[in-house]
Amino acid sequence: MIGDVPPTNPNESSTWQSLRDAIRLTWPNRHGRSSDVATLIGCSGGADSVALVRLLAEQWAEESRAISGSDEARPIPTAPLVVAHCNHGLRGEESDADEAFVHALCDQLQLPLVVHRVREQARSAATIQASDEQTLRQIRREFFVRTAKLHGCRYVAVAHSADDQAETMLHHFIRGTGPLGLAGIAESSDLNADIVLRRPLLQVRRESLRAGLREIGQPWREDASNQLTHYTRNWIRRDVLPLVESRYPNVVEAIHRAGTLQRETNEMVRRMADQWLERYSELDDNRWTVHTERLSRSTNSDFSTAQSTNSVHWATERPIIVAASQLAWDRLGWPRGSMTMDHWQRLSMLIHADSQSISPTADSSAGQADDAANHGGHLPGGISLCVQADRLVLRSE
Ligand SMILES: Nc1ncnc2c1ncn2[C@@H]1O[C@H](COP(=O)(O)OP(=O)(O)OP(=O)(O)O)[C@@H](O)[C@H]1O
Numbered sequence: 001m002i003g004d005v006p007p008t009n010p011n012e013s014s015t016w017q018s019l020r021d022a023i024r025l026t027w028p029n030r031h032g033r034s035s036d037v038a039t040l041i042g043c044s045g046g047a048d049s050v051a052l053v054r055l056l057a058e059q060w061a062e063e064s065r066a067i068s069g070s071d072e073a074r075p076i077p078t079a080p081l082v083v084a085h086c087n088h089g090l091r092g093e094e095s096d097a098d099e100a101f102v103h104a105l106c107d108q109l110q111l112p113l114v115v116h117r118v119r120e121q122a123r124s125a126a127t128i129q130a131s132d133e134q135t136l137r138q139i140r141r142e143f144f145v146r147t148a149k150l151h152g153c154r155y156v157a158v159a160h161s162a163d164d165q166a167e168t169m170l171h172h173f174i175r176g177t178g179p180l181g182l183a184g185i186a187e188s189s190d191l192n193a194d195i196v197l198r199r200p201l202l203q204v205r206r207e208s209l210r211a212g213l214r215e216i217g218q219p220w221r222e223d224a225s226n227q228l229t230h231y232t233r234n235w236i237r238r239d240v241l242p243l244v245e246s247r248y249p250n251v252v253e254a255i256h257r258a259g260t261l262q263r264e265t266n267e268m269v270r271r272m273a274d275q276w277l278e279r280y281s282e283l284d285d286n287r288w289t290v291h292t293e294r295l296s297r298s299t300n301s302d303f304s305t306a307q308s309t310n311s312v313h314w315a316t317e318r319p320i321i322v323a324a325s326q327l328a329w330d331r332l333g334w335p336r337g338s339m340t341m342d343h344w345q346r347l348s349m350l351i352h353a354d355s356q357s358i359s360p361t362a363d364s365s366a367g368q369a370d371d372a373a374n375h376g377g378h379l380p381g382g383i384s385l386c387v388q389a390d391r392l393v394l395r396s397e
Pocket residue numbers: 041042043044048049084085086087088137140157158159160164168
């Protein structure tokens with residue numbers, strides 16, 4: 001266990017106080033109607049999520065005291081906070097000690113705790129491998145959604161920090177990614193129609209969280225598997241970022257800023273894609289119909305017929321068609337997993353080529369997609385594609 005030092009008063013601790021100020025910005029006070037929305041907090045026992053639990057609990061208590069004024073006798077109302085801990089059982093006694101630690105923390109703060117022990121189920125189903133980070137994340141997600149529903153929580157709060165953001169973006173970048181991956185982790189996203197996942201510490205450096213916890217004498221658990229650099233994320237965290245930081249001390253902030261700008265651009269493209277879907281296509285049941293003839297008319301009225309202008313148009317149109325296609329996939333519930341960036345690009349080129357072949361200003365770059373256009377074809381995830389005179393129809397088989 002780390003950070004086991006004599007406690008100081010949280011109000012006298014300057015780093016801790018600055019963390020409390022920081023969380024007030026992302027988790028507005030009760031008048032902003034955020035802190036009294038029932039929230040499930042994912043706590044692994046690690047420093048980041050222990051800090052999150054304490055910060056949200058303290059914010060609640062502070063606001064409650066402010067509301068009750070000088071009436072000391074009035075009890076602080078129960079915080080609308082529930083803590084969730086997932087014991088994956090992959091590190092034997094260590095995992096159980098993490099669970100016991102979170103239990104003790106919740107007892108100390110008088111917060112309800114829900115624990116999910118994966119071990120038994122996983123052993124009988126024999127489906128989970130220790131190395132499969134994606135599977136573990138999915139298990140946690142499902143547990144969070146189930147528990148949030150059961151306890152009437154609208155928010156699920158997790159403790160990703162600015163360092164997690166930089167590591168994730170670098171990981172995406174190295175592995176190969178599109179605009180969504182380059183935007184990194186969002187401060188809030190929908191877990192389902194009713195539950196929002198929030199990351200109120202995304203602007204905060206991991207080291208400040210640890211320093212704050214040390215100041216108030218709040219211990220945390222250290223996960224020994226974080227040291228194993230065969231996991232790419234750990235390698236980025238332990239080896240790559242510190243090396244870059246030794247020459248560029250502000251690299252985490254710089255990556256963070258790039259992600260924020262990319263998210264703004266993505267939001268703009270998403271809005272344009274939404275309009276594009278509305279204007280040129282229809283979604284019904286299991287089918288996406290793109291009216292290439294409508295698209296061709298608009299291209300010719302909006303833009304000059306000069307060849308050079310046409311290719312400029314295509315360069316700006318392509319990201320919008322890609323984003324519109326991805327939106328269409330999401331709205332129809334089609335699986336995006338096996339669609340690579342290459343598939344999206346080729347689909348957008350086909351849509352463009354088809355609208356251009358209708359127009360009198362056919363662009364030679366579109367020719368590459370002509371064969372597919374004339375014959376239709378298939379896309380991953382069981383999506384078939386059929387080209388008709390004035391439209392392109394995609395449907396799930
Ligand atoms: N075992 C767990 N039980 C409850 N909450 C957890 C657990 N593990 C992680 N969390 C929550 O998720 C946050 C992010 O942790 P971690 O980075 O390990 O998760 P992740 O979901 O794998 O995300 P990513 O790998 O994309 O960063 C933690 O700060 C904590 O709030």
